[in-house]
Amino acid sequence: DSSEQELNHSDKMIGIITAPSESFEKIAKFPPKTMDWFLPVLILCVVISLTQILVMTNPEIAYQTKQKQQEQLDKAVLEGQITQEQADQRMNQLNNMGAIVHVFSSVGIFLFVFIFFFILCGIYFLLSKFALKGDGAYASALVADGLVSYIGIIHVILAAIFAFAFG
Numbered sequence: 001d002s003s004e005q006e007l008n009h010s011d012k013m014i015g016i017i018t019a020p021s022e023s024f025e026k027i028a029k030f031p032p033k034t035m036d037w038f039l040p041v042l043i044l045c046v047v048i049s050l051t052q053i054l055v056m057t058n059p060e061i062a063y064q065t066k067q068k069q070q071e072q073l074d075k076a077v078l079e080g081q082i083t084q085e086q087a088d089q090r091m092n093q094l095n096n097m098g099a100i101v102h103v104f105s106s107v108g109i110f111l112f113v114f115i116f117f118f119i120l121c122g123i124y125f126l127l128s129k130f131a132l133k134g135d136g137a138y139a140s141a142l143v144a145d146g147l148v149s150y151i152g153i154i155h156v157i158l159a160a161i162f163a164f165a166f167g
Helices: 007-019 020-028 035-057 060-078 084-096 096-132 137-167
Strands: none
Touching: 007 020, 007 035, 007 137, 020 084, 020 096, 035 060, 035 137, 060 084, 096 137
């Protein structure tokens, strides 16, 4: 029916979770929009980055990480790979790099998620094009997989909640 209106983005987001089949049927009737895949993947990256920072700033996890780093440095001193002074210096550097580590970690998350997303969508596109003899465009695969990122966001949030709740 040509009188059917296109869903707005919030309706698509809610529909993917509550009624995925009907939502995708409606979405497929209109040309793919960049915002339909870019926004959910961007939000997923932000949520993953924030979760990573929250987990790494958890005192218990931070303590365990420092203990492992100290053990590795102590082992290197015992094996004669570095001196005790060098080990102390490296430990001080590691202790002073907190914010820088979070920035590089977040940049890595954004790069990895987007690269993985584009590769996965390419595989989906090729499978639908050749194995299923479909006629969709790569942009349609981006939208289909991008909107599913909203489910991934819920997964990451729940995993973080359980990680904090159960240590």
